[in-house]
Amino acid sequence: MELKDTILQHYREQTSDVIADVRQDALNTFxxxxxxxxxxxxxxxxxxxxxxxxxxxxxxxxxLSKAAIQEVLDTLPKGIFLVFVNGIFQPELSDKNxxxxxxxxFAEKVDVVQRYFGKNLPFTDSMQSLNIAFAQQGxxxxxxxxxxxxxxxxxxxxxxxxxxxxxxxxxxFILLEDGAQATIAESYHTIGTNTSFTNLFSHILLQKDAYxxxxxxxxxxxxxxxxNTTQLVHESKCTSHTTTITLGGGITRNNxxxxxxxxxxxAYLNGLYVTQGTMHVDNHTLVDHAMPNCYSNELYxxxxxxxxxxxxxxxxxxxxxxxxxxxFQSNKNVLxxxxxxxxxxxxxxxxxxxxxxxxxxxxxxxxxxxxYYLRARGIGEESAKKLLVHAFAFDVVDKIKxxxxxxxxxxxxxAKL
Amino acid sequence: MSDSNKVLEEITSxxxxxxxVSNIDSENAPMGLNEDIVRYISSKKNEPEWLLEWRLKxxxxxxxxxxxxxxxxxxxxxxYQDIIYYSAPKQKINPKSLDEIDPELRATFxxxxxxxxxxxxxTGVAVDAVIDSxxxxxxxxxxxxxxxxxxxxxxxxxxxxxELVKKxxxxxxxxxxNYFAALNSAVFSDGSFCYIPKGVRCPMELSTYFRINAANTxxxxxxxxxxxxxxxxxxxxxxxxxxxxxxxxxxAVVELIAMDHAEIKYSTVQNWYPGDKNGKGGIYNFVTKRGxxxxxxxxxxxxxxxxxxxxxxxxxxxxxxxxxxxxEFYSVAVTNNYQQADTGTKMIHLGKHTKSRIVSKGISxxxxxxxxxxxVKVAKRAEGSRNFSQCDSLLMGDQCGAHTFPYIxxxxxxxxxxxxxxxxxxxxxxxxxxxxxGIDTEKAVALIVNGYCKEVLNxxxxxxxxxxxxxxxxxxxxxxx
Numbered sequence: 001m002e003l004k005d006t007i008l009q010h011y012r013e014q015t016s017d018v019i020a021d022v023r024q025d026a027l028n029t030f031x032x033x034x035x036x037x038x039x040x041x042x043x044x045x046x047x048x049x050x051x052x053x054x055x056x057x058x059x060x061x062x063x064l065s066k067a068a069i070q071e072v073l074d075t076l077p078k079g080i081f082l083v084f085v086n087g088i089f090q091p092e093l094s095d096k097n098x099x100x101x102x103x104x105x106f107a108e109k110v111d112v113v114q115r116y117f118g119k120n121l122p123f124t125d126s127m128q129s130l131n132i133a134f135a136q137q138g139x140x141x142x143x144x145x146x147x148x149x150x151x152x153x154x155x156x157x158x159x160x161x162x163x164x165x166x167x168x169x170x171x172x173f174i175l176l177e178d179g180a181q182a183t184i185a186e187s188y189h190t191i192g193t194n195t196s197f198t199n200l201f202s203h204i205l206l207q208k209d210a211y212x213x214x215x216x217x218x219x220x221x222x223x224x225x226x227x228n229t230t231q232l233v234h235e236s237k238c239t240s241h242t243t244t245i246t247l248g249g250g251i252t253r254n255n256x257x258x259x260x261x262x263x264x265x266x267a268y269l270n271g272l273y274v275t276q277g278t279m280h281v282d283n284h285t286l287v288d289h290a291m292p293n294c295y296s297n298e299l300y301x302x303x304x305x306x307x308x309x310x311x312x313x314x315x316x317x318x319x320x321x322x323x324x325x326x327x328f329q330s331n332k333n334v335l336x337x338x339x340x341x342x343x344x345x346x347x348x349x350x351x352x353x354x355x356x357x358x359x360x361x362x363x364x365x366x367x368x369x370x371x372y373y374l375r376a377r378g379i380g381e382e383s384a385k386k387l388l389v390h391a392f393a394f395d396v397v398d399k400i401k402x403x404x405x406x407x408x409x410x411x412x413x414x415a416k417l
Numbered sequence: 418m419s420d421s422n423k424v425l426e427e428i429t430s431x432x433x434x435x436x437x438v439s440n441i442d443s444e445n446a447p448m449g450l451n452e453d454i455v456r457y458i459s460s461k462k463n464e465p466e467w468l469l470e471w472r473l474k475x476x477x478x479x480x481x482x483x484x485x486x487x488x489x490x491x492x493x494x495x496x497y498q499d500i501i502y503y504s505a506p507k508q509k510i511n512p513k514s515l516d517e518i519d520p521e522l523r524a525t526f527x528x529x530x531x532x533x534x535x536x537x538x539x540t541g542v543a544v545d546a547v548i549d550s551x552x553x554x555x556x557x558x559x560x561x562x563x564x565x566x567x568x569x570x571x572x573x574x575x576x577x578x579x580e581l582v583k584k585x586x587x588x589x590x591x592x593x594x595n596y597f598a599a600l601n602s603a604v605f606s607d608g609s610f611c612y613i614p615k616g617v618r619c620p621m622e623l624s625t626y627f628r629i630n631a632a633n634t635x636x637x638x639x640x641x642x643x644x645x646x647x648x649x650x651x652x653x654x655x656x657x658x659x660x661x662x663x664x665x666x667x668x669a670v671v672e673l674i675a676m677d678h679a680e681i682k683y684s685t686v687q688n689w690y691p692g693d694k695n696g697k698g699g700i701y702n703f704v705t706k707r708g709x710x711x712x713x714x715x716x717x718x719x720x721x722x723x724x725x726x727x728x729x730x731x732x733x734x735x736x737x738x739x740x741x742x743x744x745e746f747y748s749v750a751v752t753n754n755y756q757q758a759d760t761g762t763k764m765i766h767l768g769k770h771t772k773s774r775i776v777s778k779g780i781s782x783x784x785x786x787x788x789x790x791x792x793v794k795v796a797k798r799a800e801g802s803r804n805f806s807q808c809d810s811l812l813m814g815d816q817c818g819a820h821t822f823p824y825i826x827x828x829x830x831x832x833x834x835x836x837x838x839x840x841x842x843x844x845x846x847x848x849x850x851x852x853x854x855g856i857d858t859e860k861a862v863a864l865i866v867n868g869y870c871k872e873v874l875n876x877x878x879x880x881x882x883x884x885x886x887x888x889x890x891x892x893x894x895x896x897x898x
Contacts, residue, residue, distance in 0.1 A: 041487065320815070335830035348821040350840045353812035357840040361825055364833035 003052055004035060007167065010058040011134035018106045018136045022118040026133040033126035042125070045311040045343045046253050046282040051225045054195055056167035059087050064160050064191060069093055072158060072189050077408040079154035079185065082141075086159055087168030087198075089139040100147040101182070106138040106173070113140055117173045117203055121231050125255065128229045131169050131201035138171030143180035143210075152183040152215075152402055157200070161192035161223065172202035176210035176238075183402050185215040188249075190224040195250075198226045206238035213241045213401050219248040219412055222277065229255040234294075236262035243400055245409055246273040246281045247416050257286040260294040260322075271300035272396040274416050275308035275340075282311035287329075289322040296326075301396050302333040303389060303417075304340035315347040316359065322352050329359040334366060334392060366392075389417055433690055433725075443631050446503035452476060455603050458503045462572050462606075465579060475592035475602030482596045489788045489820055490728050490757040492664070492701065500666060502604045504631040545570060545609045545625045547638055557621065567612040568623055571639055574610035581612055585643055589672040589709050589736070597668040598705040601637045605670065608638035613648035613679075622878055627656040629689070629700070635666040642672070644679035646712065651682040651878060656689055656725070662698045664727060673708030675715035677739065681708060682718045684877050685733075686885055688725040696755025696784075699727025706733035710742030710768075718745040719762065720876040722885040727756060732790065734763035737771035737799075744773040747873040751889060752785030752817070761791035761808075761822075766799040766832070775806035778870050781817035788820040795832045802832040810840040811869055863890050 035052050036043035062085035073081055082103060083093040089105060106113045117140075118132040143149060159166050176182060190196040206212055216228065226249055232240060246252050258267045273281040287296045302310045316327045333342045346359040366388045374384035393413060400406040446457050455476050459469040484494070545568065561568050567578060574582050592602040609625040629636050644650055656667075667689060675681050683706075692699025702725075708717040719733040729752075735744030746762040764773035773793065781787040789808045810819035821838045843865050851861030867874075867886060874882050 323815070333827075335827065338830055340830055341826075341828040343827070344825045344836075346821075346823060346836065346838070348810075348838060348840055349818070350810070350812070350820065351818040353815045353817070353842045355812075355840060355842070358838060359821075360835075360837040361823070362833070362835045363825060363827040364835075365830055 003056060006056070007058055007130070018110055018113060019117060019132070021114070023133050025123055026118065026129040029123040029129040030126050030133060033129075036126055042284065042313070045309075046251065046280065048225070048251070051195065051197060051251060054165050056165045056195075056197060058167050059169065060164075060166060062086050062088070062090065062160065064158060066093065068191060069158060072191075073156065076154060076156065076187060077152070077404045079152040079404070082139075082153060082155045084139070084155065084157045084170055086166060087157075087170040088137055099149050099151060100144065101149055101153060102142040102144065104140050104142075106136060106140055106171075109140045112142075112175070113138070113173060116175065116205055121203070125229065127199050127227045128201055128255070131171055131199050131229070134169060135171035135201070138173060141172065141174045141184070143176045143182045145177040146179040148181040149183070152185045152405060155184065155186045157186065157188045157198065159190045159196040159198060159224075161190055161194035161196045163192070163194070165195040165197070167197045167199075169199045169201075172200075174202060174204040176204075176206045176212055178208045179210065180207075181211040183213040183215075183405075185217060185405060187217040188220050188224065188226060190221050193223060195223045195225065198224070198228070200227065201229045202231070204230065204232045206232070206234050206240060208236045208238070210238045212238070214243070215402070215405055216244045216254065217409065217412075218244070218246040218252055221248065222250045222279070224249045225251045227253045227255075230257065232256070232258045232267075234258070234260045234262070234265040234267065237264045239266045241268045241401055242270070243396075244271040244283065246275075247412055249279065249281075251280045253282040253284070255284045257288070258296070259288040260290060260296070262291050263293045265294045267294075267296045268399070269296070269298040269300075270396050270399050272393060273302045273310055274305075274393065274413065275303070275310060276305045276416070277308060278306070279308040280310075281308075282313075284313045286315045286317065287327060289316070289318045289325045289327060291321060292323045292325065294322065294325055296328070298329040299396060299399070300331045301392065302342060303336060303393060304333065304342055305336045307337070307339040309340065310342040312342070312344040312361070313347070314345075314359065315349065316357055318350040318352050318355055318357060320351045323354040325352065325355040325357065327355070327357045331361045332392075333363045334389070335363065336365075386417065393417065439630055444505050445501050445631065445634070448501050448633065449498040450500070450502055450604065454502055458604055458606065461503065461505075462575070464575060467583065468575060471587070471592070472603050475599050476604075478593055479596070479599035479603055482599060484596055488730055488759045489790070489822070490730060490759045490786065492728050492757075495666060495701070497600075499633070500635040501631070501633050502635060502637070503606055504634040506630070545623075547607055547609070547625060547627045561619075564617050564620070565614040566617060566619055567610065569610055571605075571608040571610045571641060574641075578610075578612070581643065582610065582641070585641055585672065585674055586639075589674060589707050590670050590705050595705060597703045598670055601639060601668050601670045601705070605637045605639040608640045608669070610640075611642045611650065611652065613644045613650045615645045616647045618648065619650040622651050622653055624653040624655070627654070629665060629667070633663070633665075635668065638669045640669070640671040642681060642683070643674045644676065644681050646676050647678040649680045652684070653878065654683070654685045656687055664699055664701055666701045667703070667726075669704045671704070671706040671733075673717055675708065675710050675712065675717050675742075677712030678714045679712060680716040680718075683708070683720070683733070685721040685723075686888065687721065687723045687729070688888060691725045691756050692727040692754065694754050696727070699756070700725065702726035702729045702731065704731040706731060707736065708734070708744075709736040710739050710744065710771075712742070713739040713768070714741045715739050716743040716745070718747070718876070720747045720873065721749070722873070722877070722888065723748065723750040723758060723760060724888050726758075729756075729758040729760055732761050732763055734765070735773065736765045736767065737773065738767045740768040741770045742768055743771070746773075746775045746777070747876045748777045749780070749870045749873045749885075749889070750777070750787055751780045752782070752787045754783040754785060756783075756785045758786070759788040759790055761789045763792040764794070764804060766793075766795045766802040766804070769799060770801040771799055772802070773804045775804070775808070776872050777808040778873055779808070779810040779819055780813065780866065780869075781810065781819050782813040784816045786818045786820070788822065789838075790822040792824040792826070793834055793836070794826045795829045795834060797828045799829050800831045802829065804834045806836040808838045809869070810838070811866070812840065812842045
């Protein structure tokens with residue numbers, strides 16, 4: 001049986017009507033488009049074919065021991081841990097003191113979930129649709145009105161592949177109510193040597209004056225395939241910082257879509273990918289300026305080693321009404337080896353005239369002159385190169401707001417460089 | 418509406434002044450497309466067997482293709498059976514001298530400001546005049562042939578220099594390349610052919626002037642330019658069409674070949690009829706232009722000023738195959754009213770130490786949509802390649818759109834690729850500054866637009882640059898905001 005049929009059959013068996021109304025739309029889209037292939041423009045440079053022909057166990061029950069989980073948690077910076085095993089939230093393994101946040105399953109909060117989750121989103125990507133169609137076991141995180149949470153909420157996704165290949169689809173709905181503030185981080189861990197295929201979708205809604213600092217820390221093993229889709233909606237006067245750091249994994253595809261739906265929203269998008277071996281990292285971002293007077297600033301940087309490949313596709317979309325928009329985007333890549341490659345496509349689509357938009361993209365190598373300057377001062381070639389790579393990467397790391405996560409990432413980055 | 422908006426409106430709403438129809442008898446092929454039409458065109462032109470075979474092969478391939486849909490322009494679908502694929506003004510074949518050319522035809526070109534009369538020309542520009550499907554005359558032929566330069570219509574070249582045509586036609590844009598290239602290969606009517614021998618620097622600008630006259634026809638010309646080792650040529654192309662309510666299709670193919678140390682400079686001022694203020698009529702300009710720098714140290718430079726056409730959809734490209742070869746692309750694309758443009762370039766770096774430079778300036782006004790779409794590809798062995806791209810968009814008015822779709826693919830770690838793009842409108846402070854100094858808003862806008870495009874206009878040959886500046890001012894008449 002083909003993977004598509006296996007998945008459809010698996011989820012059909014679990015009947016729940018939590019999200020029945022969006023499900024049909026999502027399912028239709030998925031059936032229409034099917035799994036993405038390189039013939040789809042948005043998937044031109046990321047080939048899932050090999051990963052999709054393998055047999056997978058679909059979201060099997062969790063088998064990881066408490067000790068094994070604790071071992072992973074110990075490596076992470078301090079925070080409020082929310083543990084997900086094989087795509088499903090595990091309250092008994094997670095921290096109990098949530099410092100004001102509320103975490104529930106979709107089934108427990110049917111009314112809110114039904115009102116927002118998956119609503120008013122473009123169903124154009126088949127992987128997102130597939131996730132939404134079967135999101136009945138999703139998790140709802142709510143930061144109530146005017147609550148400010150200091151410690152990062154850390155969503156830890158564990159996939160157990162010790163006995164077989166595993167396919168999981170975690171779904172998240174995160175709601176920051178008026179004036180709420182939070183730091184939410186995600187990290188992904190495959191335990192075992194078989195392939196893990198994660199198709200994650202998170203829908204984040206920021207209501208008036210909310211402030212979100214979000215991190216995706218991707219440092220998984222080579223046998224991990226991840227499609228990570230985020231729809232971040234700014235209702236009004238919100239600010240978001242999103243930081244996507246990719247240091248490991250086999251194939252990683254991030255779709256980050258930010259929609260600025262009212263005036264005076266601000267969005268900052270930062271990304272860094274450091275790749276080795278045969279890694280493939282694909283970052284697709286979309287900033288949708290629907291209303292006037294919003295600001296967005298995006299910086300993605302890549303350091304590509306060995307035979308790895310990187311993709312960046314950034315789109316700034318300024319709609320007709322979005323006058324006085326300021327939108328900036330920059331993508332910089334350094335190719336460190338002969339076999340590494342990068343494909344970038346920074347896009348601007350602008351329908352309003354009173355705007356300031358710019359984008360820039362560069363691909364190159366370390367600056368010869370800078371290298372010479374350092375060597376002329378008695379710094380060996382290796383250390384000089386290291387110094388320059390550091391300087392290049394730390395541009396992004398410097399923008400990290402949360403000091404605990406920053407420290408953790410600096411350490412992880414040092415290990416990779 | 419503010420004052421400056423009014424001025425903009427006025428500037429961008431001027432009429433198309435090349436829209437007259439000449440009363441020339443023409444001989445048309447029956448409407449529609451099938452194998453017989455392809456044979457008809459071929460026999461009309463007395464073509465050798467191999468060319469007919471080549472056309473038929475292209476036609477059969479075209480039948481298997483579907484019209485592409487990825488472009489960022491929309492237009493009602495084209496009925497390919499509703500087009501006349503061949504239209505020739507009735508006149509004596511092979512006029513011996515200019516006096517034998519139909520006076521009405523000559524008058525048409527006079528009216529367009531193109532003198533076919535060699536004596537009357539002030540500047541040395543050799544012109545190949547193409548009306549509908551055929552080339553009327555080529556000026557300065559003798560003078561050029563003294564240097565060994567071949568400059569004639571493609572149909573003549575097929576008879577006089579079959580070995581060159583056979584060797585190079587379809588070598589850069591193969592018949593299987595894309596939908597419109599296949600269509601063109603099947604039904605191309607005429608075009609210019611140019612060969613510059615080794616070591617020759619062409620002393621004058623070569624130029625082709627295209628004119629669509631007959632109604633319901635499509636224009637499918639094909640240009641082939643070959644610059645042999647260490648030669649240089651600068652080539653200009655201009656085009657206009659009458660105002661008609663229906664859309665007409667123009668699907669041309671241009672192939673350039675630059676060998677060792679050769680340089681080709683190709684400039685276009687495209688001014689096909691853009692349709693009226695309500696977006697009715699106008700030309701669909703779907704052109705495949707591509708050059709190959711096949712030799713080391715060769716250079717191809719495309720310069721285009723695009724002001725006309727209802728829909729423009731073209732990507733003049735360079736394949737940088739020879740080591741140290743250089744590709745350049747300079748473009749100003751202006752869209753107004755309901756015009757749509759999806760244009761840009763492709764730079765394919767194959768050879769070592771190849772360089773390319775892209776400067777694209779888009780100006781959108783009225784209700785138009787203007788897109789830049791480009792590809793910079795650096796192949797694995799293209800060590801030390803360098804690219805710089807800049808694509809800026811200027812928006813005039815709040816009804817138009819500007820888009821950029823740059824694709825950058827780098828497979829070599831010793832290469833450097835840079836891309837930057839900006840989008841903005843003409844600053845109120847800039848206009849205010851000019852106003853303060855006694856320059857009225859309309860002139861201020863013209864000044865700012867000119868300054869914005871200068872980098873590209875500077876690349877045009879002198880006579881053309883003046884022409885292009887005027888054209889820019891006229892295209893934008895009534896659009897300042």
